[in-house]
Amino acid sequence: MRSFRRTFMIQSIGAAALAITGRSVWAAPPQLQESDPAAQALGYKANATQVDHAKYPRYSSNQRCANCQFYQGKPADANALCALFGARQVSGAGWCNAYQARA
Numbered sequence: 001m002r003s004f005r006r007t008f009m010i011q012s013i014g015a016a017a018l019a020i021t022g023r024s025v026w027a028a029p030p031q032l033q034e035s036d037p038a039a040q041a042l043g044y045k046a047n048a049t050q051v052d053h054a055k056y057p058r059y060s061s062n063q064r065c066a067n068c069q070f071y072q073g074k075p076a077d078a079n080a081l082c083a084l085f086g087a088r089q090v091s092g093a094g095w096c097n098a099y100q101a102r103a
Contacts, residue, residue: 029081032088039096042084048095056097066092069100 032039034046045051051059065082066075071092073080079089084098 029087029089031079032082032085032090036085036088038085042096042098044085044090044094044096046091046094048093051095058097059095059099063095063099063101064092065090065094065096065099067102069102070098071102 032044032046034040034044036044038044043051043056048059048061048064053059065071065080066073066077068082070083071080071090072083073092075092078092080092081087082090084096090096
């Protein structure tokens with residue numbers, strides 16, 4: 001029983017120290033790369049101005065990841081998670097062929 005109490009106290013102190021310093025032990029999710037197979041399948045570009053208009057005719061210059069319904073960040077965020085790409089961040093200035101305007 002003493003071993004459990006000692007372990008609990010050490011873990012509690014460690015958790016309190018993390019809370020006080022405000023540091024997270026988890027790293028930010030990785031950034032989606034244009035070379036990723038999922039990104040290539042949807043024509044993802046980190047910079048929407050580089051979208052090939054001939055290849056993706058439904059692209060419009062006002063479409064950005066930041067104003068897409070799948071973008072899980074605030075429109076002002078530079079990067080955020082995308083519901084389509086799992087645990088990877090996309091650029092707010094990016095675009096992909098699955099773009100859907102926020103309602």
